[in-house]
Amino acid sequence: MAVSLRGRRGGSSNAGIPTASTGDIAFLILIFFMSTSMFAKEKGLKIVLPEPTPPGAEPAVKIPPQNLLNVDVNPQGQVQVSLASEPEKAEFVSVPQLREVLVGRLAANKDLVISFRVSRRAPYRVMIDVFDQLKLAKAERVSLVHVPLLEEGGGP
Amino acid sequence: MSRIAARRQSQSEIPTASTGDIAFLLIIFFLVGTTFRAAQGLKVVLPNAISTERILKKRNVQNLWVDKAGRISVNDNLVAVPTVTPILVEKIVENPDVVVVLQADKDVPYGYVTDVLEALKAARALKVTFATNYEMGGGG
Numbered sequence: 655m656a657v658s659l660r661g662r663r664g665g666s667s668n669a670g671i672p673t674a675s676t677g678d679i680a681f682l683i684l685i686f687f688m689s690t691s692m693f694a695k696e697k698g699l700k701i702v703l704p705e706p707t708p709p710g711a712e713p714a715v716k717i718p719p720q721n722l723l724n725v726d727v728n729p730q731g732q733v734q735v736s737l738a739s740e741p742e743k744a745e746f747v748s749v750p751q752l753r754e755v756l757v758g759r760l761a762a763n764k765d766l767v768i769s770f771r772v773s774r775r776a777p778y779r780v781m782i783d784v785f786d787q788l789k790l791a792k793a794e795r796v797s798l799v800h801v802p803l804l805e806e807g808g809g810p
Numbered sequence: 811m812s813r814i815a816a817r818r819q820s821q822s823e824i825p826t827a828s829t830g831d832i833a834f835l836l837i838i839f840f841l842v843g844t845t846f847r848a849a850q851g852l853k854v855v856l857p858n859a860i861s862t863e864r865i866l867k868k869r870n871v872q873n874l875w876v877d878k879a880g881r882i883s884v885n886d887n888l889v890a891v892p893t894v895t896p897i898l899v900e901k902i903v904e905n906p907d908v909v910v911v912l913q914a915d916k917d918v919p920y921g922y923v924t925d926v927l928e929a930l931k932a933a934r935a936l937k938v939t940f941a942t943n944y945e946m947g948g949g950g
Contacts, residue, residue: 680833687837691844696865696911698939707930727920769862774921782857782942783918789861800924 699785701798721765725784733784735759735785738769749783754774756791771799847851849886852877857916858945863876865939870907872898872935876914891925898933 722738735755736744747755760766768788772781786797852875865871874894875883882889884897901908910930914923930938 659898671814677833680830680837684837684840687840691840695847696871697862698865698911698941699859699861700863700939702929702937703927703931703938706934772920772924774919774924776920778914778918778920778923779857779916782859782916782940785940786861788858800928803921
């Protein structure tokens with residue numbers, strides 16, 4: 655009798671769930687998640703669009719032409735910079751030089767607003783390159799001009 | 811003397827009891843840090859930009875693709891420009907802080923992009939990000 659009791663006791667001391675492999679199981683799940691999941695790589699250039707204006711309405715803010723700098727991109731992807739008050743002094747600027755030109759212009763006039771107008775036929779890449787330069791030059795007030803299809807026929 | 815030496819030897823083991831906890835911690839990190847892609851989108855080659863910034867709040871992102879041929883895709887549906895506005899109006903009602911990420915191909919004519927921007931403006935989806943890749947260096 656006493657022997658059999660001892661035998662039972664010995665049995666109960668062995669009845670535990672083995673936990674030695676939890677680490678291995680966890681690593682297995684970890685490897686599964688690492689191999690199946692992708693990190694969302696959302697990155698880019700931020701812009702806040704203006705409020706929509708009803709068609710035919712006057713623009714809310716009028717900017718004097720001496721404070722308005724036109725940055726135009728033509729269908730060939732060339733960039734032209736000119737003050738709205740002196741359009742005859744327009745100069746072609748290469749994209750890498752643009753940053754310096756803009757920094758100089760912004761230093762000369764603190765109230766400068768940039769009107770960024772891109773041709774419908776210019777490649778998007780050029781627009782991003784120029785927009786990048788505007789960001790690098792710390793140009794805060796940039797207006798992205800929409801060129802309607804009718805104004806520039808033949809394009810997309 | 812010999813006893814002390816034996817005890818020291820028995821203690822010199824790396825404790826492995828916490829590996830499971832460490833692994834679970836890593837699992838939780840990966841679960842929280844990853845988001846499964848909702849939409850497949852179109853095949854685009856993004857342009858490069860030096861001043862590329864990360865978008866921190868991934869939950870508010872609405873992707874919009876414009877491929878090389880000018881096709882527009884939202885939520886894996888090919889749509890025309892006039893359809894973009896009602897779709898985005900719905901999204902804005904659901905979540906006013908939505909950020910539209912415009913994944914446009916670097917060779918698409920800008921006309922397609924500006925039309926999409928006008929459609930976004932009409933839907934009052936005013937927070938827009940042009941998706942770009944990082945570019946190293948300061949020259950451009």
